[in-house]
Amino acid sequence: MRIGVLTSGGDCPGLNAVIRGAVLKGTKIHNQEFIGIRDGWKGVVDGLTMPLDRHSVRGLSKQGGTILGTSRTNPFEGPHGGPENIQATLDRIGVDALIAIGGEGTLAAAKRLTDAGLKIVGVPKTIDNDLDATDYSFGFDTAVEIATEAIDRLRTTGESHKRCMVVEVMGRHVGWIALHAGMAAGAHAILVPEQPQSMDQIVAWVQSVADRGRAPVVVVSEGFTLDTMEAPHSEKGLDAFNRPRLGGIADVLAPEIEARTGIESRATVLGHLQRGGVPSAYDRVLATRLGMAAIDSVMNGEWGTMLALRGTDIENVSFSEAVGGLKTVPEHRYEEAAVLFG
Ligand code: F6P
16 A cells, blocks of 8 residues: 655644654555655645655654645545545545544545545544643644743743733633643733623733732633634734634733733734744653554544544544534633632
8 A cells, every 4th residue: 555644734843853753653564665645635635745764764853844745725625626636636646545644624625535435544633732622632742842942931021021921822712722822921910702891800910910029921722702702802813724723812911001001012923933843751752652643543444533542542533523512611620720720
């Protein structure tokens, strides 16, 4: 069999470790051939490939980004998109089955293509940790580490100037990165999409920190809404899947905090720093295990399934289950963290 591997959607630390795990086990144990599909679904639609043998994955588990390239291409759009065209392209380039590594958008596309008869196994990736079917996705741990270190650094400059530091992290519509990084760094308020707050409440937390002579640190998730907002802050248009591109809520909150409290405030948007660079050891291990399990699933013909972490085990779940729901921060986890706010 010749197996195509693609990475699609936003990149994420650990993608290369998945590719390495699949190729090493696939060549060593199952004696299969691989081909790299370049730039995510775009490569499937346009037939863009690159060699992917044992040699090309050497030393790859610690490398950030993806050697295959990625894009946020919708494979159902354009003159060469859609299942029939894609199957014809795969036949032409000699690909018998696909391992698709991606997040919610990628897995939803993979589900539609598998429903139409294509042979695809999925591997979940997202720094947001928002896929309900898996306990953790690789990339999340690294993003939390990066965000935590950034908050630690912002705290020292904030303390020096007695400023309020508002730090915005990614996460789209879930607050996992904010919750974990905020808790790890001892933030005085953590604002997540699942729990809209009033400006009065935020100001009360900030003021009580300042009243004890400390410099307040507020961690806000990009998808957070004030109770007066109808939708998350978005001023950058839509992505290829028609989802609003988020970001910039920290720049809304910081001046408002300053205006209401008189405490000089600064906003920092961490943005794509959270997705770059080397994966943590935890993410390398999880990603390698997922890659190895993916090639086992291909050998077993488990099309239309994704590998998921359940406890400490890697299990197969159907694409329907995988794209079924967002894993949001439960109220009890937020309440637990909120005990330390202010
Ligand atoms: O899903 C991962 C993520 O980094 C989100 O946290 C963020 O909202 C989005 O992707 C950013 O997308 P892009 O890289 O297309 O700007």
